Amino acid sequence: MAVFLRLALRRIAIMPVMILGITLLVFVVMQFSPADPAFNALGEGATPEARAAFAEEHGLNDPLPIRYADFLGQLLRGDLGVTLPPGQAVADRIALALPVTLQLTALGLVLAIVLAVAMGVTGAVRRDRWPDQVTRILSMAGIAIPSFWLGVVLIQQFALNTPAFPTGGYVNPAESPTGWLRAMALPAISLAVPVAASLARLIRTSMVAELDRDYVRTATGNGLPRALVIRGVLRNALVTPLTVLGIKVGYLLSGAVVIETIFDLPGMGKLILEGVTGGDTALVQGTVLTIALAFLVVNVVVDLLYLLVNPRIRTV
Incomplete structure (x- = not known):
């Protein structure tokens, strides 16, 4: 039983590292998405100034490491972000699906x-x-x-x-x-x-x-x-x-x-x-x-x- 517990704890101990790797992979892949969050959120009628203000407000202009750190912080708080209008919490949508x-x-x-x-x-x-x-x-x-x-x-x-x-x-x-x-x-x-x-x-x-x-x-x-x-x-x-x-x-x-x-x-x-x-x-x-x-x-x-x-x- 002691051997089993040691091996089980070893499997569980590497989970945080694997979770961190998954979050990094998903985040980096999504950065290559051709979708423009500002355009999708504000619509076709938004002015370039409005899109620039949206990007600045949501940190889209920050360097990739800073955005990833913000992303991890949101995950630790259980915040997966908000969908496009009508602006529902992603976590709530996932909880239903x-x-x-x-x-x-x-x-x-x-x-x-x-x-x-x-x-x-x-x-x-x-x-x-x-x-x-x-x-x-x-x-x-x-x-x-x-x-x-x-x-x-x-x-x-x-x-x-x-x-x-x-x-x-x-x-x-x-x-x-x-x-x-x-x-x-x-x-x-x-x-x-x-x-x-x-x-x-x-x-x-x-x-x-x-x-x-x-x-x-x-x-x-x-x-x-x-x-x-x-x-x-x-x-x-x-x-x-x-x-x-x-x-x-x-x-x-x-x-x-x-x-x-x-x-x-x-x-x-x-x-x-x-x-x-x-x-x-x-x-x-x-x-x-x-x-x-x-x-x-x-x-x-x-x-x-x-x-x-x-x-x-x-x-x-």
Whole structure:
């Protein structure tokens, strides 16, 4: 346990440095945006004098290091800036949109894990038989299919041709859990299928390697139930797929931005699209920074889970 705590504290200790690096990267990239904050805020009718006064008031003429220091100071106060007129706080907009994205990502992750485990275990247990061949074909097809294309196909088939699900929109789960599930089902499937297909291949490969180990033959020879043996093998086989789970969650977060646009969900994707089309630098900057920080936190959590399930790491 002492080794685990030391490794966990080491992972957590580097988070401030990584957060600082993320803020610097996002800030510098946004400085190359062709959008003119003064022009976007004041409109086409603003005089050059008014734009110059706006730039001076908001520190746009200051050197880059000073602007970055001011940006960090605002972040420490929880201030992500203000959107273009009507001038809403970016943090308030994100507070409304982020839960939608997290709900979609979580539902997609759960669905992806269930599908991946089912396909991976089936392929490994029925190795080189027809169920294994079917799961291999499905895995390759799932990896090749873009999530946005799958979303369009699902809308066409299950919302238009067969109106079993809505074409888009969002329902608050507190108001109608059933309505929320129906609204999120197709977007979650669109996100989950490529991730599930990729994880299924990893799980199958790991389980095949574990099934060939001596302890499995010994357990089977001693008469242990097959289901109990498979359960133990699965636990050991999940160590390797868990190492890439953080990356897959990042894929789900980034993919959710596109899927939300297709299904008209009021999440972070809609905010990014609104900021890009409207030239709202503060909105894009705050949204991208929030997604990047969420990705960082998820990866640290996955690293800690990996330490918990892999005893060999804890004894290093």
